[in-house]
Amino acid sequence: MTSTFRTLTVPLDGKAFPGGLPSFLVRDDVLCWTRREAGLAGFGEIARFTSTGPDRFLEADIWWRHLVLEAEVADSVELPGTGPVAFGSFAFSKTSAHESRLIVPEIVVGVRDNQAWLTQLTFDGGPLTGETAHAVLDRWLGGGSAAARAAEGTTAAADSAGDASLGDVAGQAGGAVVRPLPLAAGATLHTGSLSEEAWMEAVAAGVAEIRTGALEKLVLARDVVATIPSGVHAADVLRELAARYRECWTYGVDGLVGATPEMLIQVEGRTAQARVLAGTLDRRDAHGEDGPPMDYATRVLAGSEKQRHEHEIAIQSLTKQLAPFSEAMNAHDEPFILELPNVWHLASDVKAELTEVEGHVPTCLALINALHPTAAVCGTPTLVAGELIRKLEHLDRGPYAGPVGWLDAAGNGEWGIALRGAVIEAADTVRLYAGCGIVDGSQPEAELAETWAKFRPMLESLGISS
Numbered sequence: 001m002t003s004t005f006r007t008l009t010v011p012l013d014g015k016a017f018p019g020g021l022p023s024f025l026v027r028d029d030v031l032c033w034t035r036r037e038a039g040l041a042g043f044g045e046i047a048r049f050t051s052t053g054p055d056r057f058l059e060a061d062i063w064w065r066h067l068v069l070e071a072e073v074a075d076s077v078e079l080p081g082t083g084p085v086a087f088g089s090f091a092f093s094k095t096s097a098h099e100s101r102l103i104v105p106e107i108v109v110g111v112r113d114n115q116a117w118l119t120q121l122t123f124d125g126g127p128l129t130g131e132t133a134h135a136v137l138d139r140w141l142g143g144g145s146a147a148a149r150a151a152e153g154t155t156a157a158a159d160s161a162g163d164a165s166l167g168d169v170a171g172q173a174g175g176a177v178v179r180p181l182p183l184a185a186g187a188t189l190h191t192g193s194l195s196e197e198a199w200m201e202a203v204a205a206g207v208a209e210i211r212t213g214a215l216e217k218l219v220l221a222r223d224v225v226a227t228i229p230s231g232v233h234a235a236d237v238l239r240e241l242a243a244r245y246r247e248c249w250t251y252g253v254d255g256l257v258g259a260t261p262e263m264l265i266q267v268e269g270r271t272a273q274a275r276v277l278a279g280t281l282d283r284r285d286a287h288g289e290d291g292p293p294m295d296y297a298t299r300v301l302a303g304s305e306k307q308r309h310e311h312e313i314a315i316q317s318l319t320k321q322l323a324p325f326s327e328a329m330n331a332h333d334e335p336f337i338l339e340l341p342n343v344w345h346l347a348s349d350v351k352a353e354l355t356e357v358e359g360h361v362p363t364c365l366a367l368i369n370a371l372h373p374t375a376a377v378c379g380t381p382t383l384v385a386g387e388l389i390r391k392l393e394h395l396d397r398g399p400y401a402g403p404v405g406w407l408d409a410a411g412n413g414e415w416g417i418a419l420r421g422a423v424i425e426a427a428d429t430v431r432l433y434a435g436c437g438i439v440d441g442s443q444p445e446a447e448l449a450e451t452w453a454k455f456r457p458m459l460e461s462l463g464i465s466s
């Protein structure tokens with residue numbers, strides 16, 4: 001036995017699973033990060049770090065850097081996400097009781113740029129070979145599963161007659177088939193921390209504070225609780241989200257599941273990228289309107305001074321926080337309209353070339369420490385908005401609106417903001433969260449309706465019609 005951290009990465013035949021990474025979302029305890037056919041899926045757990053409080057990002061950063069410092073890494077693929085990898089989810093608030101966490105899986109499947117790989121991670125002293133890696137994956141997925149056969153390079157994989165469900169999944173994830181969702185029998189929805197009326201009063205109170213000049217923007221969230229007698233199945237939810245929300249990043253970490261359209265920070269070598277969103281329009285609002293729906297979105301969303309103001313605040317807060325870490329940065333001059341199945345958003349992509357700080361390119365967790373919470377999920381100024389959120393929301397957001405994603409030993413990683421998601425609290429219980437940017441002029445009823453539009457991806461994936 002040894003306590004040395006060792007990893008082995010070997011190539012996989014990606015053609016064997018045409019559905020890409022979502023083909024591997026077959027266990028409820030999967031750790032996942034996926035968009036379109038790419039991403040990472042992890043199984044098992046060989047190490048975990050937890051923390052709470054204001055230093056949770058930096059403590060996690062130190063823990064991870066120590067862990068990988070003396071790791072023995074054999075990696076014949078050498079892409080971002082190969083070698084040692086951890087998945088993580090962090091609490092939104094420094095005062096939250098919710099534990100932020102990094103989880104190191106036993107086995108990871110990765111897909112990127114039409115390449116696929118398998119990484120085995122261990123503290124044991126035994127041999128690490130392609131065979132041991134495949135055997136571990138097999139143990140987690142079951143020898144007969146299509147995904148396991150795919151991983152072994154058996155091309156009959158995903159659409160084999162014996163595993164129709166995986167064939168379906170592969171088809172959906174490729175954008176070919178999105179079948180109607182089955183409804184969860186007997187599912188019920190309950191009020192969360194605040195009733196709808198009380199939440200609208202909180203929004204009105206927030207607008208009143210903004211009018212005093214104490215702050216410019218505030219993001220207020222609420223929760224609803226779904227009870228599903230037949231059980232909440234994370235893998236089903238993740239596959240549905242991955243198939244339907246292909247522009248989003250579908251995440252699954254330790255009971256936190258969702259598909260976020262917002263990228264807090266993606267680091268690849270010296271390049272960092274973010275996607276900032278603020279400004280939302282329910283696509284159902286376009287029903288009955290004349291002309292193409294996109295014209296309606298352009299008129300109502302991009303043409304709205306309120307929405308553009310809300311967006312401008314979000315983009316300024318991100319670029320200001322990122323500037324000290326960047327030697328060059330560019331952002332769109334004009335926001336674009338991001339079209340999702342449920343809503344349109346005003347969106348801006350930001351790209352930065354990272355500069356060395358004290359002799360090192362900052363790691364993604366160091367960047368997150370500086371960026372979180374952005375104005376898209378908290379408000380401006382941050383401290384005033386944070387105080388007001390605690391006073392008005394009556395909600396521990398837990399991991400909602402916190403960073404969620406993965407990182408590797410080279411400092412690469414992808415961290416979204418955990419939006420459009422939920423926490424599976426028990427076998428039949430799931431808590432959903434959604435929030436809205438509040439500025440001067442926000443109407444409580446309209447914001448409440450917007451939370452329902454933002455709950456929709458999760459409600460539908462859970463089989464609850466909305």
Ligand SMILES: C=C(O[C@H]1C=CC=C(C(=O)O)[C@@H]1O)C(=O)O
Pocket residue numbers: 219221262277278279280345375376377419420433434435436437438454
């Ligand atoms: C806080 C959420 O969304 C944020 C991200 C995009 C657009 C937003 C908005 O228009 O209010 C929010 O700032 C949420 O989905 O819970």
